[in-house]
Amino acid sequence: MTESAGTIDVLVVDDDFMVARVHRTFVERVEPFRVVGTAHTGEQAIEAVDALRPDLVLLDLYLPDLFGLDVIPRLRTAGHDCDVMVITAAREADAVRGAVRQGVVDYLLKPFDYEDLQPRLERYATQRGRLLTTVVRGQADVDRVLAGAFAPPAGSGLPKGMSVETARLVERALRGTDGTLSAAEAATATGISRVSARRYLEYFHATGNAEVSLRYGTTGRPERRYSWRS
Amino acid sequence: MTESAGTIDVLVVDDDFMVARVHRTFVERVEPFRVVGTAHTGEQAIEAVDALRPDLVLLDLYLPDLFGLDVIPRLRTAGHDCDVMVITAAREADAVRGAVRQGVVDYLLKPFDYEDLQPRLERYATQRGRLLTTVVRGQADVDRVLAGAFAPPAGSGLPKGMSVETARLVERALRGTDGTLSAAEAATATGISRVSARRYLEYFHATGNAEVSLRYGTTGRPERRYSWRS
């Protein structure tokens, strides 16, 4: 929802007016984030989420009226599916555990610099972009979402050093054969080198599109045989 | 490793009576888990958590009265800090994303075997034990908690000379048999050589995942027989 065409709307929650202001300027220096509002109490935060529908809430835990973590279930009950990033001085292990249990996307300790916040926002942005295009075919895809790891191709999400054309070529070769293919066989089948074939096959394995099994019996190192997964 | 404390109380939630029964037996086969109750609807689940105070809830998403994910904020609002592991046939990307946003500890797709559930429960148990003894001194500790939430692929730190695939193969063979296996039997069962089989079995023994007993009586050197340990 809220497909604000790329931008990520942020609500800043901190009881200290000056601190909230600093957070705001920090966030707005990072693309494609945009601060749509500020709140200074838990109740204000809930109202603000209701009104502004942000994608992400930067949440302090020490608020005058509520403990920050108690704000989150209130949001969920109200049907909001925004993400939450905790920014707080709270170092209690219980607070961190509770935050993880509530599914916060990150937990940043005060005091912090712009250099601390910026990479975390960027990590969130890329991770968010991946999730929005994820297709769940099996357990491997689910595990990838949980681990926050790579996403399936789904277009141009290929890592550097790989091209869509070659990927399609290898994919077709792998689909074409009954049974399994080794890296060398895939190479001769596609006409590309063994090294490249192996790189793409291993990529398919990492993304969960291919399954790999080892064949023993011959002397020498065992052979990795790949098969496409539906 | 890490038998930090007592048992972990589990509530099983599934609308299908038979399925809930199966989950129950699966869970009780894993130390130190104990099933303290079963629920078949969302409302039942909430009442059961209220009454039984479990540490972990195995939650199906397709429930007759509520969507499973809507159960979680109800629990949080009621002040329960139990963990949730989703076990469902729901493959919608929205369901997975929503589950992550709610902070579930794992998400397992049906149908599944005991061999699928068991390592996930064990991972949860060790992670839980680790969290309970964590002291937060700085950002690095917080990051470790966040990363460790899902990170370890359950056995990635193998020594040189061994491969994860072969390790998994031997592990499955060892788990599969009732009773015990010798190195030679494991070799024929897996299709690898006796030497390799023994190397992995001995590794499992060294890491505490397998128990070893000697069998005498036959002429010749006594035989080391391995059995898997939970």
Add this chain to the structure above:
DNA sequence: GAACGCGGCGACCACAATGAACTCAATCTC
């Protein structure tokens, strides 16, 4: 048109599994 970035390739090194040869600790034979 020179400099740069990117993807594929050949060559080389590392590695995991193998099987033969060897060692070892039990039982068997006398």
Add this chain to the structure above:
DNA sequence: GAGATTGAGTTCATTGTGGTCGCCGCGTTC
């Protein structure tokens, strides 16, 4: 009880594949 027997544990050179490094051609940019 000493030595032969036996079958499992242990070592090691061999081997063919996995994996990496740097080069090269090609398209793109300034």
